[in-house]
Amino acid sequence: MIQIAIMGLGTVGTGVAKVVAENRRQIERKLGEPLEVKTILVRRFKDGPCRQLMTDNFEKIEKDGDIRVVVETIGGVGAAYEYTRRCLEAGKHVVTANKQLVAEHGCELLELARRKNVNYLFEASVGGGIPILHPLTQCMAANRIDEVYGILNGTTNYILTRMVRTGAFFSDALREAQAKGYAEADPTADVQGIDAGRKICILADLAFGQQIDPDAVPMEGIAKLSLRDVKIAKRAGYRVKLLGRAVRLPGGGRTAYVAPHLIPEENPIANVEDVFNAVMVRGNATGEVMFYGRGAGELPTASACVADVMECLQASPRREEIGWSPETGGFEDPLELKTRHYFRIEGSLTDAAMAFGQVEVLSEDGETAFLTEPVSGLDAERQSRLLNVLACMRVLEG
Ligand code: HSE
Numbered sequence: 001m002i003q004i005a006i007m008g009l010g011t012v013g014t015g016v017a018k019v020v021a022e023n024r025r026q027i028e029r030k031l032g033e034p035l036e037v038k039t040i041l042v043r044r045f046k047d048g049p050c051r052q053l054m055t056d057n058f059e060k061i062e063k064d065g066d067i068r069v070v071v072e073t074i075g076g077v078g079a080a081y082e083y084t085r086r087c088l089e090a091g092k093h094v095v096t097a098n099k100q101l102v103a104e105h106g107c108e109l110l111e112l113a114r115r116k117n118v119n120y121l122f123e124a125s126v127g128g129g130i131p132i133l134h135p136l137t138q139c140m141a142a143n144r145i146d147e148v149y150g151i152l153n154g155t156t157n158y159i160l161t162r163m164v165r166t167g168a169f170f171s172d173a174l175r176e177a178q179a180k181g182y183a184e185a186d187p188t189a190d191v192q193g194i195d196a197g198r199k200i201c202i203l204a205d206l207a208f209g210q211q212i213d214p215d216a217v218p219m220e221g222i223a224k225l226s227l228r229d230v231k232i233a234k235r236a237g238y239r240v241k242l243l244g245r246a247v248r249l250p251g252g253g254r255t256a257y258v259a260p261h262l263i264p265e266e267n268p269i270a271n272v273e274d275v276f277n278a279v280m281v282r283g284n285a286t287g288e289v290m291f292y293g294r295g296a297g298e299l300p301t302a303s304a305c306v307a308d309v310m311e312c313l314q315a316s317p318r319r320e321e322i323g324w325s326p327e328t329g330g331f332e333d334p335l336e337l338k339t340r341h342y343f344r345i346e347g348s349l350t351d352a353a354m355a356f357g358q359v360e361v362l363s364e365d366g367e368t369a370f371l372t373e374p375v376s377g378l379d380a381e382r383q384s385r386l387l388n389v390l391a392c393m394r395v396l397e398g
Pocket of ligand 1: 125127128152153154155156182183184190195295296297
């Protein structure tokens with residue numbers, strides 16, 4: 001019998017307990033022994049099938065030599081950080097879905113795990129149930145990764161889909177996403193692009209092998225997005241999606257950011273709807289590889305956690321190294337990145353052309369919506385300074 005603990009019984013922690021119970025036969029067949037949740041750390045005791053396993057005393061997990069793997073689903077960086085360190089120090093493997101902790105302290109926690117000869121695995125921290133980190137670091141290991149981008153937040157993709165398809169109000173769509181267990185405890189992290197920002201940091205850390213400071217990454221959400229721009233874009237053959245993007249720059253630097261983009265409808269990412277996420281990875285040998293699946297929710301995210309638990313137990317003593325250096329140099333402001341830009345201005349085509357030269361007009365009816373030629377974010381800002389800008393977004397090429 002292999003015993004594990006869960007810290008935190010929110011959406012994902014509850015899902016982990018369910019997957020371990022409901023899939024116990026398959027799991028046992030693969031591990032060669034039954035897997036059992038022995039202890040669950042909670043802040044407040046709740047009634048339910050796991051009531052007997054609950055404790056509010058972390059030391060019961062830390063000091064229990066029978067518990068070999070701990071699943072941290074507390075979230076945030078307070079108690080989650082301290083308890084993760086202490087579990088690793090105690091020689092236990094730790095598995096997590098906590099993207100904030102991984103984005104901010106993953107490199108350091110991996111180093112601690114390495115010293116203690118245990119694993120710190122976090123597949124569930126990006127893309128919910130989509131296998132992305134393991135394929136990125138292992139299956140694509142022979143590549144130089146030049147770019148990673150994707151729809152990394154299920155809540156905002158769900159909200160956008162509902163608003164566009166059924167004309168739902170933002171607040172109603174958000175409430176639905178919360179009821180379905182997609183949103184963070186504080187959904188402003190979803191809406192403001194911070195959740196997607198943490199995920200693109202983790203992807204960039206692993207893709208480029210160097211730490212990205214989340215504070216250096218501009219994160220814009222969907223709060224300012226207008227349905228008017230979504231409609232104009234759609235008529236012109238584009239979809240509007242919130243993308244996280246990390247790019248290796250021609251001079252050798254790297255950059256990352258989160259912002260709504262216009263995506264040509266022939267790009268498969270343009271048609272990713274509801275809670276689904278998709279991540280595109282461009283390797284210099286593979287070209288583009290896309291990963292697609294449910295990016296949030298109880299069972300998909302728990303599936304990734306439990307698979308990591310099984311990996312900890314099977315990869316003896318540890319999984320191969322993930323190359324992630326604490327070095328933060330070489331990060332450049334994404335304003336350096338050149339793309340076409342979408343603008344909607346209060347003004348005429350002549351105003352647009354005076355600022356940007358040749359432009360492609362998408363709509364003209366008092367306001368003018370247009371696409372520029374590729375320009376850096378800095379130039380887009382500088383050249384539009386004299387315009388009355390109502391909306392501005394980058395366009396994803398390809
Ligand atoms: N709130 C997150 C989302 C959960 O909506 O994508 C999964 O990380």
